[in-house]
Amino acid sequence: MTAAPTAATDNVILLETRELGFYRQDEPVFASLNFRLRSGELGLIEGDNGSGKTTLMRILAGLLHVDEGELYWHGQPLQREHCVGEVLFLGHQLGLKADLSPSENLQVAVGLHGYRAQTTLSAALAEVGLSGYDDEPVRRLSAGQKKRAALARLVLLPATLWLLDEPYANLDRTGIALVNRLLEEHLARDGAALVTSHGAVSFHGGEPQRIRMHA
Amino acid sequence: MSKWIPLWLHKLSSPPTFYRFAGALRPWLLALALLTGAIALYGGLVLAPADYQQGDAYRIIFIHVPSAWMSLFIYGVMGFAAFVALVWRIKLAEVVAMESAPIGAAFTFITLVTGSLWGKPMWGTWWTWDARLTSELVLLFLYLGVIGLYHAFEDRRQGARAAAFLALIGIINVPIVHFSVNWWNTLHQGSTIRLLGPSTIAPGMLWPLLTMMLATKFYYLASLFGRVRTDLLDLESGKDWVRTIATGSTLQ
Amino acid sequence: MNPTRKRRLIVVLLVVAAATVAVGLGVFALQQNMNYLFTPSQVQSGAASSHKTFRLGGMVKAGSIQRSKTSLLATFTVVDADGAMPVEYTGILPDLFRDNQSVIATGHMDNAHFVATEVLAKHDETYMPKELKDAMAKAHKDKPMPEGSDAGGSP
Amino acid sequence: MSRPGLANACAAMLRRDLTLAWRRRGDIAMPVLYALIVTMLFPFALGPEDTLLQRIAGGVVLVTILLAMLLALDAMFSSDIEDGSLEQLVLAPQPLALMLAVKILAHWLTTALPLIVISPLLAGMLHLPTAVMPVLVLALLLSTPMLSLLGAILVALTAGTRRSGMLLALMLLPLCVPVVIFAAGAVAASQQGLPWLAPIAWLGAALVLLLVLAPLACAAALRIALDA
Numbered sequence: 001m002t003a004a005p006t007a008a009t010d011n012v013i014l015l016e017t018r019e020l021g022f023y024r025q026d027e028p029v030f031a032s033l034n035f036r037l038r039s040g041e042l043g044l045i046e047g048d049n050g051s052g053k054t055t056l057m058r059i060l061a062g063l064l065h066v067d068e069g070e071l072y073w074h075g076q077p078l079q080r081e082h083c084v085g086e087v088l089f090l091g092h093q094l095g096l097k098a099d100l101s102p103s104e105n106l107q108v109a110v111g112l113h114g115y116r117a118q119t120t121l122s123a124a125l126a127e128v129g130l131s132g133y134d135d136e137p138v139r140r141l142s143a144g145q146k147k148r149a150a151l152a153r154l155v156l157l158p159a160t161l162w163l164l165d166e167p168y169a170n171l172d173r174t175g176i177a178l179v180n181r182l183l184e185e186h187l188a189r190d191g192a193a194l195v196t197s198h199g200a201v202s203f204h205g206g207e208p209q210r211i212r213m214h215a
Numbered sequence: 216m217s218k219w220i221p222l223w224l225h226k227l228s229s230p231p232t233f234y235r236f237a238g239a240l241r242p243w244l245l246a247l248a249l250l251t252g253a254i255a256l257y258g259g260l261v262l263a264p265a266d267y268q269q270g271d272a273y274r275i276i277f278i279h280v281p282s283a284w285m286s287l288f289i290y291g292v293m294g295f296a297a298f299v300a301l302v303w304r305i306k307l308a309e310v311v312a313m314e315s316a317p318i319g320a321a322f323t324f325i326t327l328v329t330g331s332l333w334g335k336p337m338w339g340t341w342w343t344w345d346a347r348l349t350s351e352l353v354l355l356f357l358y359l360g361v362i363g364l365y366h367a368f369e370d371r372r373q374g375a376r377a378a379a380f381l382a383l384i385g386i387i388n389v390p391i392v393h394f395s396v397n398w399w400n401t402l403h404q405g406s407t408i409r410l411l412g413p414s415t416i417a418p419g420m421l422w423p424l425l426t427m428m429l430a431t432k433f434y435y436l437a438s439l440f441g442r443v444r445t446d447l448l449d450l451e452s453g454k455d456w457v458r459t460i461a462t463g464s465t466l467q
Numbered sequence: 468m469n470p471t472r473k474r475r476l477i478v479v480l481l482v483v484a485a486a487t488v489a490v491g492l493g494v495f496a497l498q499q500n501m502n503y504l505f506t507p508s509q510v511q512s513g514a515a516s517s518h519k520t521f522r523l524g525g526m527v528k529a530g531s532i533q534r535s536k537t538s539l540l541a542t543f544t545v546v547d548a549d550g551a552m553p554v555e556y557t558g559i560l561p562d563l564f565r566d567n568q569s570v571i572a573t574g575h576m577d578n579a580h581f582v583a584t585e586v587l588a589k590h591d592e593t594y595m596p597k598e599l600k601d602a603m604a605k606a607h608k609d610k611p612m613p614e615g616s617d618a619g620g621s622p
Numbered sequence: 623m624s625r626p627g628l629a630n631a632c633a634a635m636l637r638r639d640l641t642l643a644w645r646r647r648g649d650i651a652m653p654v655l656y657a658l659i660v661t662m663l664f665p666f667a668l669g670p671e672d673t674l675l676q677r678i679a680g681g682v683v684l685v686t687i688l689l690a691m692l693l694a695l696d697a698m699f700s701s702d703i704e705d706g707s708l709e710q711l712v713l714a715p716q717p718l719a720l721m722l723a724v725k726i727l728a729h730w731l732t733t734a735l736p737l738i739v740i741s742p743l744l745a746g747m748l749h750l751p752t753a754v755m756p757v758l759v760l761a762l763l764l765s766t767p768m769l770s771l772l773g774a775i776l777v778a779l780t781a782g783t784r785r786s787g788m789l790l791a792l793m794l795l796p797l798c799v800p801v802v803i804f805a806a807g808a809v810a811a812s813q814q815g816l817p818w819l820a821p822i823a824w825l826g827a828a829l830v831l832l833l834v835l836a837p838l839a840c841a842a843a844l845r846i847a848l849d850a
């Protein structure tokens with residue numbers, strides 16, 4: 001698989017927000033957010049600290065209730081049941097049990113989500129650079145290695161839309177390159193991804209759609 | 216006509232509208248509560264004749280029975296508001312549910328204390344673990360659990376939703392309290408006032424009881440409105456209508 | 468069928484199945500007597516013989532109350548429709564304790580009489596002035612108490 | 623791309639929770655030790671009089687086990703919330719209520735089951751007659767899952783709060799009243815040589831209902847607790 005289709009206007013609209021808004025204690029976190037994400041497209045959510053990037057991610061993942069505005073999935077009003085198993089969320093908390101090894105953690109994830117075609121657990125661990133850490137509990141890994149263990153889910157699990165909250169945090173240069181490579185492959189498969197970051201991202205798979213967050 | 220009622224309710228559920236509505240009604244409700252309460256007390260303690268069996272000691276029913284009714288009634292209101300709050304996420308419903316809980320807890324406490332004071336001379340015991348008494352005690356703990364859970368959250372609206380959920384789970388206890396005297400053979404006597412069939416109470420004793428029932432309802436509403444108003448000001452402190460009130464200009 | 472509906476249907480079916488089983492078990496439980504409350508006639512027929520301590524329920528027989536002059540000892544007879552049981556109790560009796568009153572006594576058998584450790588009087592749900600009660604009593608002379616005489620009944 | 627079956631997902635969850643519990647075996651032993659010590663205190667506090675201890679044995683064992691379970695209840699979701707595993711579980715394509723039911727089962731297996739295993743020992747310390755032991759164990763087998771299920775709902779509700787231990791006790795214990803009444807009733811009846819099936823049947827009826835309803839309620843409560 002090569003050459004990601006960039007800014008693919010001919011592709012279907014996967015996710016659309018209309019006048020999305022969120023309030024905390026009646027103070028708007030963000031308001032009237034409009035964007036469309038097509039398959040094969042990367043959305044880069046930009047904004048300062050406290051501009052609601054994580055909140056937006058949690059809303060899109062279905063963890064938070066929508067206060068205002070509408071969400072559409074494949075042109076239909078979004079309901080949790082429709083996008084079940086199509087969304088993969090990687091949040092600030094990595095969702096790894098500290099007492100289990102990376103492969104044990106991934107086994108649980110695979111048990112819940114299933115495998116993507118043509119992947120195996122050991123191949124996924126090798127891809128994120130964690131082969132040889134099979135018997136090490138996650139507790140003993142460095143912050144960057146933990147992040148890599150969580151990223152292995154992206155290799156292993158089937159999903160159409162990736163919601164990655166600060167995927168570059170804690171990673172070294174090869175780690176950042178790994179995230180970008182995973183994203184490029186995902187987009188090439190006609191997947192879509194939304195990524196938050198307050199730093200600049202050197203993404204080579206084409207120009208991502210930039211979504212500015214402001215209250 | 217029937218079209219107007221939902222519209223009116225919808226408008227009323229907006230905090231500023233309810234704030235003004237409750238503020239206008241509250242003095243009247245308080246006055247009515249005091250008036251009916253005084254009449255009921257006079258009727259119950261002075262005018263009503265002594266009971267053939269219990270003598271004057273039965274007069275505690277004029278406090279005990281209306282309180283017991285209110286303990287269940289308020290739980291019902293709280294449960295309904297909790298349901299509305301969870302399903303439609305109406306802020307006013309959350310506030311009504313959460314502010315009903317302390318009032319309901321107070322009535323439940325009064326019920327238990329007066330019942331205990333009554334039980335000692337009549338039954339011969341302060342307390343017995345029969346179904347009615349135990350389920351009423353559980354009701355008190357449920358109220359306290361709802362209050363505790365509400366205050367355990369930092370985000371008050373989230374706390375309100377969690378506590379509302381607990382209130383809904385606990386609503387199963389309400390029919391148990393009410394029907395316990397029929398389902399189990401308890402020391403507590405059966406119900407005197409019946410919706411179906413004749414009540415087994417002389418009219419001279421009945422009217423003060425019913426008047427007191429009205430008084431407690433008025434008091435509940437007055438108290439609830441006061442509490443809800445304070446809460447709304449707090450919850451909406453960032454909004455313009457609250458600023459207008461806080462800066463002294465009237466919002467009429 | 469779409470998966471959402473299917474899932475809801477499964478949940479509803481599960482709830483119905485659970486409710487059915489629960490009702491079945493409840494009915495079974497109701498058929499067993501869980502009350503350790505016996506009437507004098509039940510006691511005499513030996514229903515309570517397996518209990519060390521049990522509760523005796525019934526009405527105080529009119530004229531049977533005798534109080535000791537020197538102590539708090541009181542003896543009286545508890546009756547139901549076709550049985551009678553002498554009861555001994557030392558202690559302060561409740562205000563409502565009197566002839567023809569429903570009582571529940573906790574205690575144990577000592578030979579042919581019941582030694583109570585606690586006597587509770589159950590009052591009925593009727594409230595009326597004494598004069599009215601007297602007038603009604605005159606009208607129905609053969610019915611001494613309107614209600615509350617079911618202290619030994621089944622749940 | 624293949625979606626795993628429900629059975630596979632349940633097995634994965636169960637294996638995960640049991641492995642985690644095994645890696646922290648010390649935590650399993652805590653409630654057991656607690657129950658042993660509390661039970662031991664009774665003969666000291668009340669005097670070693672056989673008849674008295676015998677009479678209270680059933681109730682004491684039940685209440686002790688209830689309190690011991692309460693100790694471990696708080697931890698049911700707390701670590702999963704801290705490390706984000708719960709978010710992943712909520713977002714997984716499996717029915718959340720079913721996954722929670724599996725988690726509750728794992729929790730019951732690791733906290734209640736050891737307590738039930740030592741319950742004859744606890745009862746023996748209080749001179750409960752051997753003939754009553756099977757009824758005690760049966761009552762515990764029916765009542766402890768109810769405590770786990772009820773507890774799970776309340777733990778889920780308090781999941782978004784900081785210090786929830788005391789609050790949990792305040793909310794859970796009143797709801798446990800009927801469970802304790804019927805379980806203790808069965809033991810007491812058996813001890814007096816009376817038919818004890820009726821309270822056991824009530825326990826069974828309540829358990830069947832809770833088995834279905836509690837995971838659903840728990841899922842709803844968790845969604846409320848995470849929604850912040």
